Amino acid sequence: MKPSLPAAIALAVTALPAFAQDEAIDNATLREDAQFYFEAIPTEPVAPEGNELTPARVDLGAMLFFDPRMSRSGLFSCQSCHNVGIAGVDGLEVSIGHGWQQGPRNAPTMLNAIFNIAQFWDGRAPDLAEQAKGPVQAGVEMNNTPENVVATLESMPGYVEAFAAAFPAEEAPISFDNFAVAIEAFEATLITPNSRFDQFLNGDDEAMTDQEKRGLAAFINTGCVSCHAGINFGGQDYFPFGLIERPGGSVLPEGDRGRFEVTQTADDEYVFRAAPLRNVALTAPYFHSGVVWDLSEAVAVMSSSQLGTEMEEEQIEEIVAFLGTLTGEQPQVVHPILPVRGSNTPKPQP
Numbered sequence: 297m298k299p300s301l302p303a304a305i306a307l308a309v310t311a312l313p314a315f316a317q318d319e320a321i322d323n324a325t326l327r328e329d330a331q332f333y334f335e336a337i338p339t340e341p342v343a344p345e346g347n348e349l350t351p352a353r354v355d356l357g358a359m360l361f362f363d364p365r366m367s368r369s370g371l372f373s374c375q376s377c378h379n380v381g382i383a384g385v386d387g388l389e390v391s392i393g394h395g396w397q398q399g400p401r402n403a404p405t406m407l408n409a410i411f412n413i414a415q416f417w418d419g420r421a422p423d424l425a426e427q428a429k430g431p432v433q434a435g436v437e438m439n440n441t442p443e444n445v446v447a448t449l450e451s452m453p454g455y456v457e458a459f460a461a462a463f464p465a466e467e468a469p470i471s472f473d474n475f476a477v478a479i480e481a482f483e484a485t486l487i488t489p490n491s492r493f494d495q496f497l498n499g500d501d502e503a504m505t506d507q508e509k510r511g512l513a514a515f516i517n518t519g520c521v522s523c524h525a526g527i528n529f530g531g532q533d534y535f536p537f538g539l540i541e542r543p544g545g546s547v548l549p550e551g552d553r554g555r556f557e558v559t560q561t562a563d564d565e566y567v568f569r570a571a572p573l574r575n576v577a578l579t580a581p582y583f584h585s586g587v588v589w590d591l592s593e594a595v596a597v598m599s600s601s602q603l604g605t606e607m608e609e610e611q612i613e614e615i616v617a618f619l620g621t622l623t624g625e626q627p628q629v630v631h632p633i634l635p636v637r638g639s640n641t642p643k644p645q646p
């Protein structure tokens with residue numbers, strides 16, 4: 297049974313002695329404790345349930361991910377807001393989509409998203425395939441319809457061929473469902489293994505500096521680990537944002553009540569998925585509101601709002617240094633050549 301939160305924090309706090317500045321670090325104990333809470337990212341992609349990572353399917357997913365013609369305006373692709381060159385984010389406070397509209401939330405990275413329990417800040421999509429159907433139809437993102445996406449795909453011989461190769465057993469390979477399945481297959485390959493933390497976890501004492509190791513110990517000791525655990529250091533469960541103390545209105549805007557909108561349960565007001573922290577040094581700005589640009593400030597907000605403590609600056613710096621070791625090898629993605637439009641390809645619309 298999962299312990300209740302304060303108990304979980306208490307458990308975490310007693311789990312490991314903090315390392316004082318001048319104290320030698322016991323690598324074996326630190327590693328053992330870290331192995332209890334965290335897992336390394338696998339070096340090879342793993343197929344999501346019900347999907348296959350055949351080269352034809354992954355390549356098709358990449359084409360769809362990069363193709364702005366999947367949006368009504370012909371301007372926005374998944375890449376617009378999840379740029380693979382900048383760790384899968386857009387670097388904006390909140391995303392800008394169709395008609396230059398601002399969406400309500402910051403765009404989280406799709407790197408390693410395959411390992412999250414569910415997708416979105418509030419976990420409203422159960423998996424990546426279901427998730428991929430959202431932005432295409434969202435008015436403030438790509439503002440398209442499934443029918444127009446399918447008509448666009450069917451009008452281009454290059455896509456007819458690519459879908460047939462990706463779904464060889466199916467009579468009608470082009471469908472909105474298969475569009476999403478192919479994108480999911482591509483996203484499953486977007487993982488960032490071999491971070492310095494993973495190297496340490498796998499036995500290399502030299503992979504992290506003493507300051508970073510102290511940060512790891514503090515991350516466990518102070519209780520961050522009670523919410524940010526598992527393979528993605530988050531993305532595995534839901535918690536109230538402002539558990540102990542509500543952060544200011546701009547960090548936690550009143551109008552966005554998080555999981556409450558999904559479950560309509562009072563207990564879920566201002567509950568959000570613990571943000572995954574892999575590559576977090578690369579994904580500013582922070583929180584679903586995207587108003588915090590500095591990682592030290594984000595850690596200080598967490599410390600006061602989630603743990604009810606004011607951390608010393610030195611400890612914040614150690615934790616920030618540790619979070620930097622969660623940066624893994626970024627996937628090298630070659631921009632695919634996209635099929636040429638056909639004579640009946642629907643035209644972009646404003």
Ligand code: HEM
Pocket residue numbers: 361372373374375376377378391392393394399401402403404405406409412414415416417418424427428431432436437438479
């Ligand atoms: C969330 C993928 C298009 C903005 C996500 C997530 C994934 C994803 C996997 C969830 C990540 C997580 O929860 O950790 C895609 C794909 C797209 C696409 C495959 C194309 C089909 C876009 C576009 C925009 C955008 C065009 C900006 C206009 C966002 C935002 C969120 C999000 C703001 C968070 C929304 C929320 O939590 O309510 N996307 N995305 N995405 N994406 Fe996209």
Ligand code: HEM
Pocket residue numbers: 301417515518519520521522523524534535536537539568569570571572573576579581582583584585594595598599602603615
């Ligand atoms: C978000 C770190 C403790 C729950 C975040 C973010 C960081 C972070 C850097 C922002 C990530 C991003 O926007 O990409 C930490 C650290 C902690 C800590 C260093 C210890 C000092 C906790 C605890 C909980 C928690 C104890 C649960 C009680 C969450 C949630 C979010 C989050 C729900 C998402 C907030 C949102 O919706 O914007 N954390 N965290 N964190 N953390 Fe923590």
